[in-house]
Amino acid sequence: MKLVQSILTKNPCYTAGRKITVKGLMLHSVGCPQPKASVFISSWNSPSYDNACVHGFIDGNDGTVYQTLPWNHRGWHCGSGSKGSGNNTHIGVEMCEPACIRYTSGSHFTCSDLTAARAVAKRTYEAAVELFAYLCKQYNLNPAADGVIISHREGHSRGIASNHGDPEHLWKGLGLGYTMDGFRKDVKAAMGGAGTASGLQASVFAGMTELQVIQKIGPLCTADQERTGILASVSLAQFILESGYGKSELAQKANNVFGMKKSLSGNTWGGSAWDGVSVYKKETKEQNPDGSYVSVTADFRKYPCVEDSIADHSAYLLGAKNGERLRYEGLKGCADYKKAVQIIKDGGYATSLTYAEKLCSIIEKWNLTQYDAKDSCDGEVVRWYRVRKNWTDAKSQKGAFKILENAKKCADENPGYKVFDADGNAVYESKAADVPFLVKVSILDLNIRKGPGTDYGKTGKFTGAGVFTILEVKDGKGSSAGWGRLKSGAGWISLDYARRI
Helix, strand or coil, X not given: CCEEECCCCCCHHHHHCCECCCCEEEEEECCCCCCCHHHHHHHHCCCCCCCCECCEEECCCCCCEEECCCCCECCECCCCECCECHHHCEEEEEECCCCCEEEEECCEEEECCHHHHHHHHHHHHHHHHHHHHHHHHHCCCCCCCCCCEEEHHHHHHCCCCCCCCCCHHHHHHCCCCCCHHHHHHHHHHHCCCCCCCCCCCHHHHHXXXXXXXXXXXXXXXXXXXXXXXXXXXXXXXXHXXXXXXXXXXXXXXXXXCCCCECCCCXXXXXXXXXXXXXXXXXEXXXXXXXXXXXXXXXXXXXXXXXXXXXXXXXXXXXXXXXXXEECCCCCCCCCCHHHHHHHHHHCCCCCCCCHHHHHHHHHHHHCHHXXXXXXXXXXXXXXXXXXXXCCCCHHHCCEEECCHHHHHHHHHCCCCCEEECCCCCEEEEXXXXXXXXXEEECCCCCEEECCCCCCCCEEEEECCCEEEEEEEEEEECCEEEEEEEECCCCCEEEHHHEEEC
């Protein structure tokens, strides 16, 4: 992979300087017949280009990757949806498109040279695989885990991006066999088959007591519930039952802690963390409807780490189907463990006639509900935002809020405090904590407004280029970085166009 830095230092997105905790990667396609990355870089590197900014472009002519934002900068690459914006969590990369296509309407296009167009798409696809493998290693991301690597189209379906169909529309329109599931598997293979840079190995359970194993795996199941909506207590009970506290042959030899076979009722599902190839063959017993047992030899999935086993198990429970209906319909967001285990049993997860009873008994024996993320409702897990001085200082907490904006308000009322998400990541810092401060404005026509937002009128004056003192910062319409009140008393400016110094 040839990687060239060409940072868009003049783009307002770069000068805003907002950072993100990288949790995923989003793949885009530019949506116009232009294979040259340099064309986009030239036009986007301007103070007036304030509607988009991505982290990188992949040139269609030679596959060169041009990095256009620092990887941990917040980009403007996917818009937003009903559940927020992937700009806050994902790196965005655009693949350039063939010159020989012409868009007719929406994502539909014609192609005058199919061979040449496919060559461009193949070139950008292969470069994207290398780039995403590199970024997954850099940020310790599991490319096969749900929501880590997604397309713009998938981002929209998840409620975190605007309504676009890229890049699948290009691959489909050119008759290529590329899919996002295939892309994720190719990225994983490019990483050397490692699902994570450093994953938990089931071998560590061999020397632990049962309680120590539960304490080790419990937090992983809690985190999984916050991502998927499947009760941690239920996943943990299945882990105990299926793997014998992580000490079964299948767990120790294949990191398979849920007894997941190679083929599960003929189902396929999106977001599988299994590479589709690695298996471990062993004998197993299955119970017939009359209560008798039969021994069979079967292929089971083999994973590089326990985290992949957990992710694949949840992806299966959420995505497997029985005909046109979900096999485990109603499981996501179910807050009653007794009902949840019955859904799993009724869906055919295990042949044991007492499977649900066994799971409930395990949950109650170990009080596994203590690991459940609280406040599951309407199929979604409510994630609390906590206002503290720092994540480890729980005693400093001023409050916990379901709504981010309420948490931000609390932080603003308490200088020196930050808002942390459920994973302990700082997502907002009190702007009142460090005023006054200086900013540098490089553009000549930055409007000064009468209040903090584009819903306030313009004063008719501009700052001009220079250095200015900010006395107060407030959130407001039309600015992602907030609005700053000028010390001169002239009014408010958008900090999207000012660089703090």
